[in-house]
Amino acid sequence: MKTLVLSEIEIGSINVASQLLSDGELVAIPTETVYGLAADATNRSAINKIFAVKGRPKNHPLILHLASIDQLSDWAIEIPSNLSILATHFWPGPMSLLLKKHPNVLNEITGGSDKICIRIPSHPITLSLLRMLNKGIVAPSANLFGRVSPTSAKHVLDDLDGKISAILDGGQCEVGLESTIIDLTEKKPTILRPGGLSLLEIEKVLNEKIIVNSNLNEKVSGNLINHYQPKALVHSIKTSEIENLTEDLLGAKSVLLLLSDINTDNIQTYSMPSDPYKYGQILYSTLRLMDDRNFEKIIIELPPEKSDWYAIHDRIKKASFKEL
Known part of the structure; x- marks a missing residue:
């Protein structure tokens, strides 16, 4: 077809x-x-x-x-x-x-x-x-x-x-x-x-x-915990943890989706918008872009714990979920 x-x-x-x-x-x-x-x-x-x-x-x-x-x-x-x-x-x-x-x-x-x-x-x-x-x-x-x-x-x-x-x-x-x-x-x-x-x-x-209510028992679209996932492995980190990241620790085919203005000369980064609406506009296209660039690991700096970032947190959580 x-x-x-x-x-x-x-x-x-x-x-x-x-x-x-x-x-x-x-x-x-x-x-x-x-x-x-x-x-x-x-x-x-x-x-x-x-x-x-x-x-x-x-x-x-x-x-x-x-x-x-x-x-x-x-x-x-x-x-x-x-x-x-x-x-x-x-x-x-x-x-x-x-x-x-x-x-x-x-x-x-x-x-x-x-x-x-x-x-x-x-x-x-x-x-x-x-x-x-x-x-x-x-x-x-x-x-x-x-x-x-x-x-x-x-x-x-x-x-x-x-x-x-x-x-x-x-x-x-x-x-x-x-x-x-x-x-x-x-x-x-x-x-x-x-x-x-x-x-x-x-x-x-x-x-x-x-x-x-993230009720996984309610039948609605997108309520599964492992969803919205790129081919690359996704990990989320707090802003305070970024300074401990190094290329040796992450591997050469890793990228950090960065919100903060932090010195990260030792690792590859991709800047994300600080506005939650603009962030949401490009989140999926960015994850797909990282796949196109053959990154094997995507590290995402977690946004603020505020209600206007709630949907972003939900997508990051599901994108980074791994079955045990």
Whole structure:
């Protein structure tokens, strides 16, 4: 199979992508967070292709993408009142909401759970595609399961070239981290996966403190402890530990992703932004770049222990997790 690359500036690209999805094919699509691997959410065969292509466990749920909140009742039931507040402020955008699923939703989407995760992406290309299809699509990250999520069409090709029908190239992703997942199935909203929407923004809108719960038993995308991992081994260190690093200790094919202004003449470094939003924008592309440069070990200086860095800490923790 030859993977088509459909340019966003090429007339008819969205039409081609729409037809491929309608025919049961897989198409990588741009969102403001990361590139997703899209399939028609009503087509069981197409959905199963996602699991096969990614190597994704079938009990690991997929996120449903819609064009409008008007479609929500076709996919979810028992919709809580605080959803409208969140949707008004953050949809379209990097927010996914966990809700009770409609009985007609395919079990393949939810991994057998009675809950479904839904979002409305803000990328104009994908919104146009969703409106043209006039149906939901499921779209986990367009990469091999457990690896670093793609934030460009090139990243998708690196993992899935020849395995999927097409990539709708919408340029570099603006946010660079996956959506924030908020559980609305209980009385109090809970963040199950931190992401492109910050905790402070959510608390401000709802006017209440929000629980952050990394519950590995809850079935949502990205909740596995070993996730977002490059080919290189990843280690995290505190700023106070950097001065003890030497090339002899690390090995010649190691690089330090550095936040601080510290003298590190004895080791290779790569400077990362001090702003958490900008850091998130380039984290995945930086990890992939280090793989392209054939580094065998990536050491990451841990950012500050502040709420606006929470999603970054989550990704570093999962990228550096090693099975015992």
